[in-house]
Amino acid sequence: MSQKILVLLFVSAVLVSAACFADDSNANSAALTGNPIYKKDCAKCHGKTAEGRHFGGPSLVSEKVAGASADELRGMIANGKGHMPKFTGKLADSDIDQLVQQIKAANQK
Numbered sequence: 001m002s003q004k005i006l007v008l009l010f011v012s013a014v015l016v017s018a019a020c021f022a023d024d025s026n027a028n029s030a031a032l033t034g035n036p037i038y039k040k041d042c043a044k045c046h047g048k049t050a051e052g053r054h055f056g057g058p059s060l061v062s063e064k065v066a067g068a069s070a071d072e073l074r075g076m077i078a079n080g081k082g083h084m085p086k087f088t089g090k091l092a093d094s095d096i097d098q099l100v101q102q103i104k105a106a107n108q109k
């Protein structure tokens with residue numbers, strides 16, 4: 001009888017820890033997607049989770065972004081490209097720098 005309870009406790013402990021690990025995949029992008037500037041100016045195209053939107057912007061968590069230098073990302077945000085608007089004059093340099101750091105962090109494995 002008590003053995004069954006132990007087995008039950010063990011199984012539920014495993015399930016609970018599995019649920020915690022499942023959450024970890026997005027932990028690195030939390031700073032970016034929690035940034036009020038991101039929510040206001042970027043999420044409508046790049047998505048609430050920064051993983052992109054159909055007919056909007058591409059995912060900001062990708063091989064391509066991971067391979068881009070901080071300067072390239074800063075240039076992309078400051079000057080825009082194609083349907084990506086430019087944010088020079090709309091955001092302070094320090095805000096753009098912070099976004100660059102948070103995009104970099106989101107792409108760290």
Ligand code: HEC
Nearest residue numbers: 041042045056057058064073076077081082083084085099
């Ligand atoms: C109006 C929609 C729109 C908004 C708003 C927008 N983006 Fe984009 N973004 C795009 C599109 C479209 C591209 C792809 C541009 C291309 O390569 O032609 C892009 C590309 C990018 C890239 C390069 C990604 C890559 O794969 O090379 C970065 C970084 C980026 N955006 C960051 C941001 C940030 C940070 C903000 C908010 C300050 C933002 N974007 C707001 C549409 C948008």
